[in-house]
Amino acid sequence: MTSKSRIEIGDGRTHIVSKLMRQSLVDRRTVATTASEHEFQILPDVTLVSLGGHSIFDRGKEALVPLAAELAEIRYHHKIVLGVGGGTRVRHTVAIALDLGLPTGGIAQLVGAMEEANAVFLNALLAKHGSIVMQREHFWELPLYLESGMLPIVISTPPYHFWEPPPEDGPLPAHGSDFGLFIHAEVLGMQNLIFVKDEDGLYDRDPKKDKGAKLIPRITLPELLKKMPEDLILDRQLFEAWRTARHIRRVQIINGLRRGELARALAGEDVGTVIVKTDAPAKSKSSDTHDTHETENAEKVNPR
Template identity: 40%
Template sequence: MTRLVKEDSEVGRLHINTPLMGESLVSKEFLRRTESKEYFRMQPEINILKIGGQSIIDRGAKAILPILDELIRLKEEYKILLMTGGGTRARHVYSIGVDLGMPTGVLSKLGDKVSWQNAEMISVLLAKHGGVKIGHGDNLEQLTMFCRLGYLPITYGIPPYGFFEHPAEIGSIPPHRTDCGAFLLAENIGARSVIFLKDEKGLFETDPKKVDAAKRGGLKFFDKISAGELLELDLDDLIIERPILTLLQRAKCIKQIQIIDALNNPGDIGKALAGEHVGTIITKD
């Protein structure tokens, strides 16, 4: 228990007597003692929906509008935070930055502008239906209030690492992009669910788009798999950003993520929000 201790001196200086006093904060044994039996969930009713930039937004009206119609309907029943990906334009700026030898932190700052632009476009499209664009500041603490007032909050998915982005394990592209941003936010607000809206049924052993149409039917599909199992498979390509698998294994609140084909089946959004097993579910254990 933390308590104030007053020293017997003329100054009467106060000290905080806490279990962390004198600890280096790097000892493994000490860190184990900081584990909580139950973690406080700030926004346990919020569902994080991350809409893909390249898979959906870049395809324009035919792809976006049916999904937005579904979200307008669903926001009356579920509390939703919509987060946007970057897509092709982010890849373009990454390409230029890589060609110029830009470090990972600079590439991270460059890429976040595109995700921000996509959030702006989606919020304009949803404005008359209660869509409101929010930033990464204090507004995130007010998500439940926004939803209870009938709004559909929208923010950009890129996490605000900027210059402080972790070095990439391979190459220089920022490892924590919009998928990771959606997961990290969901974990830290204790969200109800994390659902990724993509253009494929879910997770396959390889990207179906890179396989001849005649061979796609033979690809192995994972309807449910653990993060650990997926890491052991060490697939060359994934439908979500790879660091999420490690983050999920360490998560305190989020126990699973779900990947669905919202492009071809917008109705699956409602099914996923209702807890139905559509697409791919990746579990913590």
């Protein structure tokens, strides 16, 4: 270490010179100086695919087996990470936890445990195709799995666990599985996130309650925030967090009960509902480059 990169003060201590030296990290002016347009993206060419717990897993063999077969076919053509929700199993567990009077952090910890069961179920269906369940918070292992040609499966609960922030109303954790996978993708620098549900996409009203509900095929985040539907198919916190997110550019909601729709979504087609961060052309020069890299990487991972 050179003398220019350190200073010595009278009490015998040596300080490393940096722009945060002797600064308070709760000072807004100091924090503002740390913003960067060149934040490193760990997995920019990977798509996170979320399989809904209630919408897919709870339907059992009828929904999950065909979807697993489709994943087995397309996993060699795209770099993907699979995320799973807990579904009804989570609801039952939370009901018992509430009856016992467990705190919010304890409930959040149990939710993750229930989702791990669905991850194991999915892994059993895809094991012969190279799937592997990532242990909780072992995010640093994901690049190794992907470069080794594996298909990682992660749980969707945000990794707050015992440190889940106190909710505004009641003891239920405020951060759901959709939000958890969004944060997962954002931290790893992914740009695309696909939610596999049992509806054709996002509607202006709940189609299960209102037959006159209209599908929203494509919308920008600012437009959606201005006129947010009362009934949402995704966690409301996801859209609030997306305001200041740095990496996620596109969120897509598709119907996993329609065979082939996931393959089309991964190929870049505007099926279901497409929500984009800003109003940009559906196919840009950057997306062409991304598609090229994706194909090259897929061939590098597994030439089959």
